[in-house]
Amino acid sequence: MSEENHLHHIIIVGGGAGGLELATKLGDSLGKKQKALITLIDCTRTHVWKPLLHEIAAGSMDPDRHELEYIAQAHWHHFRFRLGRMDGLDRAKREVTITPYIDEDGREVIPRRTFKYDTLVMAVGSTTNDFGIKGAREYSIALDTQEQAQKFHRYLHNALLRAQTQAEPLKPGQLEVAIVGAGATGVELAAELHNTTRELAAYGLDKIDPDRDVKISLIEAGDRILPALPPKMSLAVDVELRKLR
Structure with a gap:
């Protein structure tokens, strides 16, 4: 059994501004010193600061110049990144399940996975409320x-x-x-x-x-x-x- 399996495992679901900052700070303070294992889960490969989305929509900003690769941030700040969308939570077993990752051609790149946690942080953010308006x-x-x-x-x-x-x-x-x-x-x-x-x-x-x-x-x-x-x-x-x- 690896040393990582003995560490307190903190899983953060959602790599928005809050989730990414938390993973970074916990990685620097706990992950670097091997006091805990930090895992960030997100369904995309990169992070773009949400207040910049209007510039991408208008075409006045090149997203490639402003996006941050999660896997690179994880390497720099001593946490793990796992690509996928969470679709299951078993609180009794303390497990989260994430969906397979499918590429643009419909091929499975990463299979469905299950991760055990000691502490779970949900940082999925908010979405636009359409108030149930038809259409x-x-x-x-x-x-x-x-x-x-x-x-x-x-x-x-x-x-x-x-x-x-x-x-x-x-x-x-x-x-x-x-x-x-x-x-x-x-x-x-x-x-x-x-x-x-x-x-x-x-x-x-x-x-x-x-x-x-x-x-x-x-x-x-x-x-x-x-x-x-x-x-x-x-x-x-x-x-x-x-x-x-």
């Missing part, structure tokens, strides 16, 4: 993950290319983007989209007039944008956004 899940794109941000960017880019090359005139609403939620992410995404659509038009999409053809709507249930911030700041940002119209 919201099927016909909108949430902005919770890097994959979703890149999906939105591809969708936007393809819509602009389609508008540039189609023979018929643009249809009303063809290049309209509706952003639901005027918190920090929604506001920043609206501003980034305003800039990037104009940059794309300047780089050869000459059939598109951003001021005429591209419409960005920011929808908020509250009485002001950035409701978590002081009203004075919300008003100042509102004034700046209206200048972009």
Whole structure:
């Protein structure tokens, strides 16, 4: 039996900002000194700071330059990384199960695995709440993950290319983007989209007039944008956004 099997095993599920920082700090303080075995589980290979997702969605940031490889971080900070999505928990046996990892061609790369733990930390974060609104899940794109941000960017880019090359005139609403939620992410995404659509038009999409053809709507249930911030700041940002119209 290896020495690792005698160590207190801490499993952290979720490699977001909280889970990754915890794994890093525990690895530096306990893993390095062989006082505990630290394992981080996540369903993706890399971490991108969530507040940057709007820039990926708009196409104003190259994710390859800002993403962090979990396996490299684990090596540098004395914890283990295991790729997969947790889909089972047996509290009596103190075990977690993670799904097989399947590649783009549908082939199994890593089989289903089970890990025993002494301490389990769930750091899976939050996801967009659609409040059960009919059609919201099927016909909108949430902005919770890097994959979703890149999906939105591809969708936007393809819509602009389609508008540039189609023979018929643009249809009303063809290049309209509706952003639901005027918190920090929604506001920043609206501003980034305003800039990037104009940059794309300047780089050869000459059939598109951003001021005429591209419409960005920011929808908020509250009485002001950035409701978590002081009203004075919300008003100042509102004034700046209206200048972009």
